Amino acid sequence: MVDFKKLREESIRQARKDVKQSFSRDLLVIQAVNSVEELNTVINMLVNRLREWYGFYNPEFVKEMHSTEEFAAGIVSAEKKKDSMGADIEKKDNDIILALAKQIASLHKLKKDLTGYLENTMQEVCPNLNAVAGSFIGARLLAFAGSLKNLSEMTSSTVQLLGAEKALFRHLHGQGKSPKHGILVNHELVINAQFREKGKIARALADKIAIASKVDYFKGDFVGDKLRAELEKRFK
Amino acid sequence: MVDFKKLREESIRQARKDVKQSFSRDLLVIQAVNSVEELNTVINMLVNRLREWYGFYNPEFVKEMHSTEEFAAGIVSAEKKKDSMGADIEKKDNDIILALAKQIASLHKLKKDLTGYLENTMQEVCPNLNAVAGSFIGARLLAFAGSLKNLSEMTSSTVQLLGAEKALFRHLHGQGKSPKHGILVNHELVINAQFREKGKIARALADKIAIASKVDYFKGDFVGDKLRAELEKRFK
Numbered sequence: 001m002v003d004f005k006k007l008r009e010e011s012i013r014q015a016r017k018d019v020k021q022s023f024s025r026d027l028l029v030i031q032a033v034n035s036v037e038e039l040n041t042v043i044n045m046l047v048n049r050l051r052e053w054y055g056f057y058n059p060e061f062v063k064e065m066h067s068t069e070e071f072a073a074g075i076v077s078a079e080k081k082k083d084s085m086g087a088d089i090e091k092k093d094n095d096i097i098l099a100l101a102k103q104i105a106s107l108h109k110l111k112k113d114l115t116g117y118l119e120n121t122m123q124e125v126c127p128n129l130n131a132v133a134g135s136f137i138g139a140r141l142l143a144f145a146g147s148l149k150n151l152s153e154m155t156s157s158t159v160q161l162l163g164a165e166k167a168l169f170r171h172l173h174g175q176g177k178s179p180k181h182g183i184l185v186n187h188e189l190v191i192n193a194q195f196r197e198k199g200k201i202a203r204a205l206a207d208k209i210a211i212a213s214k215v216d217y218f219k220g221d222f223v224g225d226k227l228r229a230e231l232e233k234r235f236k
Numbered sequence: 237m238v239d240f241k242k243l244r245e246e247s248i249r250q251a252r253k254d255v256k257q258s259f260s261r262d263l264l265v266i267q268a269v270n271s272v273e274e275l276n277t278v279i280n281m282l283v284n285r286l287r288e289w290y291g292f293y294n295p296e297f298v299k300e301m302h303s304t305e306e307f308a309a310g311i312v313s314a315e316k317k318k319d320s321m322g323a324d325i326e327k328k329d330n331d332i333i334l335a336l337a338k339q340i341a342s343l344h345k346l347k348k349d350l351t352g353y354l355e356n357t358m359q360e361v362c363p364n365l366n367a368v369a370g371s372f373i374g375a376r377l378l379a380f381a382g383s384l385k386n387l388s389e390m391t392s393s394t395v396q397l398l399g400a401e402k403a404l405f406r407h408l409h410g411q412g413k414s415p416k417h418g419i420l421v422n423h424e425l426v427i428n429a430q431f432r433e434k435g436k437i438a439r440a441l442a443d444k445i446a447i448a449s450k451v452d453y454f455k456g457d458f459v460g461d462k463l464r465a466e467l468e469k470r471f472k
Contacts, residue, residue: 016321023292023323031289035336038285042278049274053267056259085252087259096353100271103346110339117332 025125026148032118033139039111043068046104050075054097057086072104128212131224132205132231133187140183141209152217159213160184160206184209189235201235261361262384268354269375275347279304282340286311290333293322308340364448367460368441368467369423376419377445388453395449396420396442420445425471437471 047068054075055062061078065071076098080086115136122135126148129138144162145151151159161168163182170176180199184190184206193201208227215223283304290311291298297314301307312334316322351372358371362384365374380398381387387395397404399418406412416435420426420442429437444463451459 016319019321020323027292028289028329031285032332035282035285035289038281042281045274045278046271049267049271053264053271056263083252085255087256092353092356093264096268096350099346099349103343106339106342110335113335114332117328120328 024148025121026142029118029121029125029139030143030147032114032121033136033143036111036114036118036136039107039114043104043107043111046100046107047071050097050100050104053100055086057089057094057097058084059086060084068104069108072101072108075101126213126216127222128215128220128224128227129209131222132208132212132227133184137183137187138209141213144183148213148217152213154210154213156203156206156210159210160202189231193235197235204231204234260384261357262378265354265357265361265375266379266383268350268357269372269379272347272350272354272372275343275350279340279343279347282336282343283307286333286336286340289336291322293325293330294320295322296320304340305344308337308344311337362449362452363458364451364456364460364463365445367458368444368448368463369420373419373423374445377449380419384449384453388449390446390449392439392442392446395446396438425467429471433471440467440470 050072051062058078058080060081061074062071065074118139119130119135122130122138126138126142129141129151132138133141141159141162142148142151145154154162161179161182163184164179165182167176167179171178181190181202184202185198187202187205189205190198190201208231212224212227215221286308287298294314294316296317297310298307301310354375355366355371358366358374362374362378365377365384365387368374369377377395377398378384378387381390390398397415397418399420400415401418403412403415407414417426417438420438421434423438423441425441426434426437444467448460448463451457
């Protein structure tokens with residue numbers, strides 16, 4: 001007779017083992033790139049708040065500073081113009097503003113660390129995709145696809161439009177032109193191209209990315225530099 | 237003859253002076269309360285990211301931790317169960333997760349400091365409003381109104397609905413019931429009331445808040461505890 005209790009225990013053990021082994025390092029890349037995107041949102045939100053707040057005291061300084069990073073770091077040592085329109089600041093009010101500014105500086109630092117981690121992990125997990133698409137765009141493609149496995153199973157025409165889902169479905173419902181590129185629009189080859197060339201380049205780029213991700217998934221030899229060179233020869 | 241150059245310079249000087257003097261400390265309360273709200277958004281966003289990310293390694297721990305604060309602080313010393321379904325973690329992957337967790341802990345600290353600053357400044361700038369509405373709700377009311385001056389000019393029925401603009405205009409366009417309370421719904425007297433009593437209490441509370449903010453704006457004597465006591469006597 002079948003020992004159901006034992007069978008059940010054995011199945012659970014196996015399932016737990018499967019869950020444990022289903023993890024692969026491309027998932028870390030996705031977490032890292034999403035974190036970087038979220039940190040961008042966070043930093044922008046807090047810097048806008050700081051601009052408005054500190055603007056009461058030193059509007060001239062706020063107006064001069066355009067980069068968020070410079071601004072958060074600069075507040076600590078900012079000097080006020082003699083004829084400034086800003087109100088006078090009390091120490092306790094200044095302290096809390098400085099605390100916010102320091103927090104933003106530390107978020108900038110974390111973003112830098114995360115970007116470094118992202119680049120290293122991309123290099124390790126999908127060197128070919130990394131060489132062709134760059135670490136940030138490559139990671140975004142992985143995030144859109146969900147995993148390296150999913151990305152490697154996509155045709156190049158799907159890869160070309162990852163990130164343009166909204167425009168694609170608008171087009172399929174009969175409104176608007178068919179999109180030429182999704183996230184690939186941020187790739188340097190596409191950015192530097194003439195407007196009329198962008199679609200063509202995005203198509204060729206997506207071709208190479210589709211190849212690269214397949215090579216990465218099946219752990220083939222490194223051909224990323226060759227793929228990249230072919231593209232650059234054709235379009236630079 | 238009029239010396240236009242001198243007149244122009246004099247006007248600009250006067251305008252700059254006016255700008256400088258238009259600042260009042262109730263504006264700081266508004267900045268502080270908006271910061272606290274934004275920090276809540278930020279912390280939630282990053283904690284969700286951390287949960288997903290750390291969940292690869294230690295899903296059992298992530299499931300047990302409900303408070304965001306405990307979670308971010310707990311990760312540093314978290315231990316893994318022997319039969320955990322989580323994947324094994326490498327040092328470099330762990331380091332970046334810890335960096336994110338530490339950042340979140342430091343955002344919690346900033347939120348605490350900001351809340352303390354908010355309470356002190358409310359106490360100083362509008363003690364009566366603070367006593368009746370509490371520092372957080374009082375500050376939110378100031379933020380909705382734009383300044384203490386604006387709030388002090390509002391009728392109590394307007395105060396009652398601050399924060400319920402969407403429901404109010406839906407009602408005015410013929411859809412939905414008229415709202416009974418805006419941000420005041422979070423006041424402890426309203427929270428602890430029976431459902432059918434909430435509207436009545438919000439109305440009485442808004443009355444007292446309208447009085448309190450007028451007293452604060454015109455720098456009258458402290459009557460906040462008296463106003464509050466009248467409310468509590470009636471509804472507790």
